Amino acid sequence: MTTVLLLLLLAFGAYLVAVLENWTTCGRFRLAAPVLAGIALLGRESILTRKPDRIFFEVAPVLLLLSAVLAAAVVPLTPNLIITDLATGALFINAALVYVLVALLMAGWGPDGAYAMVGGWRFLGQLIAYSMLIVMPITAVAMRAESLFTTQIVISQAQLWNVLYQPLGFVLFFIAAMALAFLPPFDLPTAKGELAGGVEAEYTGVRLAVFRLGRLALIITLAAATVIFYLGGWQGPWLPPWAWSAIKILAVTATMLLAGRMMPRIREAHLLAWCWKLGIPLALLNIFLVGVLVLVFP
Amino acid sequence: MTAQMFFIGFFGLAAVWFGVVVFRTFSMVRSALALLFSQTALGALFLTMQAEFLGVLQIMMMATEMSIMAIFMVMFMMDPGGLGEMEMTHQKRLSLGTGIVSFLAAVAVAVFVDWGPVANAAPGAAQQTVDLGLELLGRSMLIFETAGITILTAMIAATAVSINKPLDSGIRRNDGKGKASKRPANDEH
Numbered sequence: 001m002t003t004v005l006l007l008l009l010l011a012f013g014a015y016l017v018a019v020l021e022n023w024t025t026c027g028r029f030r031l032a033a034p035v036l037a038g039i040a041l042l043g044r045e046s047i048l049t050r051k052p053d054r055i056f057f058e059v060a061p062v063l064l065l066l067s068a069v070l071a072a073a074v075v076p077l078t079p080n081l082i083i084t085d086l087a088t089g090a091l092f093i094n095a096a097l098v099y100v101l102v103a104l105l106m107a108g109w110g111p112d113g114a115y116a117m118v119g120g121w122r123f124l125g126q127l128i129a130y131s132m133l134i135v136m137p138i139t140a141v142a143m144r145a146e147s148l149f150t151t152q153i154v155i156s157q158a159q160l161w162n163v164l165y166q167p168l169g170f171v172l173f174f175i176a177a178m179a180l181a182f183l184p185p186f187d188l189p190t191a192k193g194e195l196a197g198g199v200e201a202e203y204t205g206v207r208l209a210v211f212r213l214g215r216l217a218l219i220i221t222l223a224a225a226t227v228i229f230y231l232g233g234w235q236g237p238w239l240p241p242w243a244w245s246a247i248k249i250l251a252v253t254a255t256m257l258l259a260g261r262m263m264p265r266i267r268e269a270h271l272l273a274w275c276w277k278l279g280i281p282l283a284l285l286n287i288f289l290v291g292v293l294v295l296v297f298p
Numbered sequence: 299m300t301a302q303m304f305f306i307g308f309f310g311l312a313a314v315w316f317g318v319v320v321f322r323t324f325s326m327v328r329s330a331l332a333l334l335f336s337q338t339a340l341g342a343l344f345l346t347m348q349a350e351f352l353g354v355l356q357i358m359m360m361a362t363e364m365s366i367m368a369i370f371m372v373m374f375m376m377d378p379g380g381l382g383e384m385e386m387t388h389q390k391r392l393s394l395g396t397g398i399v400s401f402l403a404a405v406a407v408a409v410f411v412d413w414g415p416v417a418n419a420a421p422g423a424a425q426q427t428v429d430l431g432l433e434l435l436g437r438s439m440l441i442f443e444t445a446g447i448t449i450l451t452a453m454i455a456a457t458a459v460s461i462n463k464p465l466d467s468g469i470r471r472n473d474g475k476g477k478a479s480k481r482p483a484n485d486e487h
Binding site for chain 1: 327331334350351354355358361362365368369426447450451454461
């Protein structure tokens with residue numbers, strides 16, 4: 001029952017992300033646009049490239065959707081509204097999200113097209129820069145909560161939210177989450193302007209619909225993860241827990257989408273250099289600072 | 299219990315099957331990803347045996363590792379796409395022999411070693427994580443953790459130092475005076 005409810009919520013979240021993302025481009029029927037676009041995609045012919053790697057081509061969109069859904073399975077929206085509260089929850093989110101990389105690699109390699117392949121390899125380069133930045137702030141979060149249970153992590157922020165306790169970690173995690181969801185300005189793998197859609201380029205019809213749905217689910221899952229790790233999850237005054245979860249997740253999603261719009265796309269080499277020279281050392285510093293704080297003020 | 303047995307068998311066979319696929323394809327990338335899914339099936343096997351931490355860790359680590367392996371294989375091997383039907387097996391006789399011997403050794407260890415009494419129930423997942431940490435590191439925990447962080451910092455520092463500042467045009471080269479010189483990309487002739 002909870003599972004069905006949460007999956008419906010995830011689908012609704014994906015719909016909201018699609019509405020927000022195309023707010024300025026859809027004209028009058030903004031609220032209906034994603035649904036109509038989805039129906040149009042489902043009705044369209046699925047075109048295969050000339051010599052595709054069939055298995056990779058077919059599996060990639062499903063794997064992308066699956067990893068987003070699996071990561072969402074350990075995200076609590078209220079103290080009880082969670083599919084499964086694993087003892088390794090924080091680690092499990094990571095484990096599920098790493099397969100986004102595999103999915104995009106497959107999507108890039110599968111169709112046997114130049115644009116798609118460049119997109120796939122670009123995402124790999126991007127993630128070589130950012131996967132450590134996803135994990136290291138979560139380590140600091142788990143250090144404070146002294147647990148990997150996601151619910152425990154939320155409860156540990158009852159007095160002070162992690163965004164104030166470890167602001168550095170929050171900024172790094174937020175940026176890394178945007179890079180993982182390949183949102184602009186980190187949309188190197190799908191770059192519409194230069195790669196004609198990149199990994200999406202050869203996908204059409206149902207496969208493209210699943211791929212896009214997977215990406216939207218990924219964005220909302222990452223926003224939810226940011227909320228439970230740094231913004232106190234369901235906690236807040238006056239309103240019921242579910243309302244706080246919803247408000248925070250939507251706010252984070254909107255910030256992610258808006259922040260991307262304001263920046264130009266970053267080049268791969270810059271991305272790698274900045275991340276390894278600045279981002280990862282700062283993440284180590286964050287772990288050190290949180291370690292000292294945890295020891296000094298237990 | 300029967301469901302658990304079924305899934306143990308299922309993931310075990312899946313791991314073996316993907317292991318076979320590694321040598322049956324003619325493409326580097328397919329081979330690397332088949333290896334990845336073989337390892338993922340092993341992780342799932344841990345999960346079905348209620349070793350949660352080990353399972354999740356295995357599943358998490360392998361995905362990045364195998365993806366990076368794929369990019370390196372494509373970079374360094376001829377014919378990465380497998381269009382020329384590249385053979386994935388090497389030194390067949392030696393590897394067959396090694397494979398059979400190590401399989402027999404593993405079976406012998408599994409059958410003949412005295413594993414002690416059979417555990418009826420696994421400890422809770424959180425308790426397992428604690429137990430595992432103590433079992434692996436014992437009272438040297440602090441030393442190991444410090445060493446781990448130090449090695450990690452050294453690795454990151456080495457990588458960061460070796461990245462040249464990206465330039466907008468041309469290739470940056472080291473002219474031996476500790477100062478990189480900026481030259482146009484096509485100054486070879």
